[in-house]
Amino acid sequence: MTPRERVYATLNFELPAGERIPRQMWVLPWADEHFPGMREKLQLQFPDDIVPAPGCYTSPVNERVVGDMFQVGTYIDEWGCIFENRQCGIIGEVKTPIVDTWEDISRVHFPVEALTIDPEQVNAFCRVTDRFILAGAYPRPFERLQFIRGTENVYMDLALEEEGLHAFIKQLHEFYLKELEVWSRTEVDALFIMDDWGSQKSLLINPAMWRQVFKPLYKDYIDLAHAAGKKIFMHSDGYIVDIYPDLIEMGLDAINSQMFCMTPEKLVRFKGQITFWGEMDRQHILPDGTEKDVEDAVQHVYENLFFNGGVIAQCEFGPGAKPENIRALYVAWDSKNR
Numbered sequence: 029m030t031p032r033e034r035v036y037a038t039l040n041f042e043l044p045a046g047e048r049i050p051r052q053m054w055v056l057p058w059a060d061e062h063f064p065g066m067r068e069k070l071q072l073q074f075p076d077d078i079v080p081a082p083g084c085y086t087s088p089v090n091e092r093v094v095g096d097m098f099q100v101g102t103y104i105d106e107w108g109c110i111f112e113n114r115q116c117g118i119i120g121e122v123k124t125p126i127v128d129t130w131e132d133i134s135r136v137h138f139p140v141e142a143l144t145i146d147p148e149q150v151n152a153f154c155r156v157t158d159r160f161i162l163a164g165a166y167p168r169p170f171e172r173l174q175f176i177r178g179t180e181n182v183y184m185d186l187a188l189e190e191e192g193l194h195a196f197i198k199q200l201h202e203f204y205l206k207e208l209e210v211w212s213r214t215e216v217d218a219l220f221i222m223d224d225w226g227s228q229k230s231l232l233i234n235p236a237m238w239r240q241v242f243k244p245l246y247k248d249y250i251d252l253a254h255a256a257g258k259k260i261f262m263h264s265d266g267y268i269v270d271i272y273p274d275l276i277e278m279g280l281d282a283i284n285s286q287m288f289c290m291t292p293e294k295l296v297r298f299k300g301q302i303t304f305w306g307e308m309d310r311q312h313i314l315p316d317g318t319e320k321d322v323e324d325a326v327q328h329v330y331e332n333l334f335f336n337g338g339v340i341a342q343c344e345f346g347p348g349a350k351p352e353n354i355r356a357l358y359v360a361w362d363s364k365n366r
Contacts, residue, residue: 031077032217035160035340039259039281039303043337049361050077050160052306053354056346057098058117066351074358078340079157081164081216084149087141106139109175118347125178130192136176138203147214154215162261163211163219167204169197169245170223186237194241201245208249212256218281219253219260221246226266228289235270243274250278261305269294276301284342288313288325292332300335306342308357315348319356326360334364 029037034050037043051074055067083089095103097119103111113120126135142165154161173182173196185193208219223242225232246262253260262275263284275283276298283302287295288309295304308314313325326341333339341361345354 030158031075032158032160035077035217036259038337038340041300041336041338043365046366048366049334049337049339049341049364051341051358051361052076052078053358054342054344054346056117056344058347059345059349061117063351067345070345070351070354070358073355074362076159078160078162078342080162081150081211081214082153083164084146084153085141085144086146087144089139089141089144091141092137092139105175106137106142107172107176108135108137111175122175122178125176125181127177130190130196133192133196138199143206143210145210145214147210150214150216154217160218161216163208163214163216163258165207165211166220166222166263167208167249168222169200169204170225170242172200173197183233186233186241197241197245201248204245205248205252208252212252212258217259219249219258220262221249221260222263224265225271226264226268226286226289229267231268231270232266238271239274243271243278246275246280247278250280254279263305265289272298272302282340286311287329287333292329296332299333299338303338303340304329304333305340308343310344310346310349314343314353314357315350317353319352322353322356323360326357326364330364 029047031050034047038050053070053074053076059067089106092106092108093104095101097103097111097113098117100113100116103113103120105111108126109122110124110126111120112123127133177185211219231238250260259281261282261284262280265286267289268285269290281303282305284305284307286307287304308325313321329339341358343354343357
């Protein structure tokens with residue numbers, strides 16, 4: 029199978045016996061700084077089956093950006109949000125929100141430049157590769173609200189049902205729909221959305237509030253993708269077991285979540301209904317485990333969640349992760365389904 033065929037078969041729970049499980053490695057600059065050259069060696073030995081589309085725009089999308097998001101210091105993104113970073117190789121946090129009250133919403137720059145993708149260049153990329161291509165946009169309404177307003181303020185706005193919050197969510201949602209729509213008209217294989225919804229042990233807000241305020245947004249994104257004949261993937265950190273049934277009900281194709289934060293045993297009831305797009309435990313196993321621990325963890329996921337596919341061997345080569353554990357992970361995954 030080509031990588032693209034392998035991923036589609038996995039998403040459709042039709043991966044033939046004897047065909048390896050598809051893989052993808054996410055790499056943060058931290059890895060390149062601490063282990064120079066290891067990214068290239070690992071990716072040469074274990075090439076990704078899933079890759080992002082290039083950002084090809086007719087208008088400059090980074091014209092307003094100040095600084096480098098992965099370097100120590102201040103970084104201002106294309107929306108005007110201000111991040112402070114104290115460690116190289118990872119992304120910082122918003123300490124000073126740009127919207128003190130909802131009357132200050134004019135300070136937010138909606139990056140309309142991101143709507144000017146060049147479909148011919150994107151399509152040319154899709155046609156010369158046999159890999160599965162993810163769109164180069166990732167709507168994140170909950171996180172974007174926090175970047176703009178500040179996390180504590182967003183929680184207060186949700187609790188108090190602030191009119192300004194809901195008016196802005198509508199405006200934000202309309203922008204994200206436009207962004208996904210322009211990508212849906214290209215030849216990418218899937219759209220991509222994200223939002224970190226979990227703490228270590230629970231959802232960050234009451235599940236009922238999530239279903240009332242945010243679930244309709246994701247439903248629109250998923251419906252848009254499927255109407256265009258695309259798959260749709262989502263990322264969310266933390267403990268999100270409570271909303272797995274909702275994501276499945278809406279038709280989400282693949283979820284990247286912290287399986288070991290929730291445990292595969294709690295996710296086993298969802299196998300065959302959604303594809304588990306990783307990820308291996310980057311809190312404990314990848315940084316502190318032995319290669320045997322990694323092999324055992326892969327076996328644990330395979331036994332609980334594999335269902336004629338339905339699993340993608342994804343992991344993050346980021347802070348603390350040992351290169352030998354990344355390699356052990358892919359060696360172990362390559363031995364499965366054979």
